[in-house]
Amino acid sequence: MPLNYWTRWPLRESLSREGVSGARVWIGRAVRVVVLAGLVWITLTGPGFTGWGRVAACAGMAVTVLVFRGFFRMTLARRLRPSIGLYSLLVAAAFGFAFAGAQVPAIVLWCACAVIALERLPLSFAVPCAAAALGAYAVLGHGNWIATTATTVGLALAGYVVRLDAEARGNAQRLLAQERAARKAEAESAALTERGRIAREIHDVLAHSLSAQLVHLEAARQLIQRSTDLEADRDQLLDRVVACRGMAREGLDGTREALSALRGEAIPVEEFLRRLAAAEGVQLEVAGEGRALPAEAGLAVRRVAQEALTNVRKHAPGARVNVRLEYGRGGVGLEVRDFGGRGKPGELGGSGSGYGLLGMRERAELLGGTLDSGPDEEGFVVRLRVPV
16 A cells, blocks of 8 residues: 555545535435434433533534534645644544533544544544544443444444545546546647648638739739720730639639538549549549548648649649549559649749648648659659558
8 A cells, every 4th residue: 555545635526525416415414414403402401401501512512513614624625734623622522522421422423523534634644533533432432342342443444435435436526527628628629620621721722812813913903003005905904804803713613612621522532633634734644443532631632733733833834734643552642743834934933822832741741641742854743642
């Protein structure tokens, strides 16, 4: 048995009424009221008290009840010296009742002191305190020694059992509180994860569309500001407006698609890539046996494909692009390769937040996958691998 088992206080949860059913609390209160009323009746109707003696006996019992309450509060606050002091007053009060001729209140008080000491004090103090109360009961009880011994041992065991029951209840309450805290932390973590997911979706869907619109709008603004003949520049302005409208439509479609993905209503990855390849005019190659992908893995493939093709439009306009989707045994891979543009970087080259590749890599790492990107001898390649 470890040393701290003897020196530590019982759990606060075991000393309080927390976790105790309302029925049990009211039954305990009713028992105490009945016992106290019986003791008062026995004392007042006995031959030892008359006149002012009865008043003094009632006052003594009232003070004893207040000392009991103070002892409970001090032990709940884990204040050892006040608890021992109040306990000593209770034992002394029992001696006072005994010497005044009120044997029954004295015996009940000694027995109660023994039980509450074993229940509420550290064992290194509870054992001698309970021994003092039970010793006084055994010496001054004036009963059959066999019955007295049996009662003394029974009370000691009863006090220890009450302590074990209270500690079990306290441990259960503590475990319940820890479980609730763990669930709360898990819920907060899930909420933060979902916020991060939504933030990635906002970036991946809207950032490039909006930044591209800003480029076209800024070009249109400068053209209007510098032009001396708006009619002559009408075609250029119209091209800018049409481009902005296309970007807005693209962003709206991407937003709808993101909302569908967040609701779990997205179309299969392979079908999505076929539509994307047709819209972008790129070649799609599928290898391996096709199958349904988990939502997060499928979303990662979609977003990486979109981001990679957006980067091609920005930095290598007119380049031939090949997209390869490969179903493996333990995961799925995506490769987007361009073979170099036929001209200088487009007007979208300076647009965007600059976090495209970083966002793709973070998305892959969150799923336990990898993302590599960089130039090779033929152009620029982006490779994604995520486990499924």
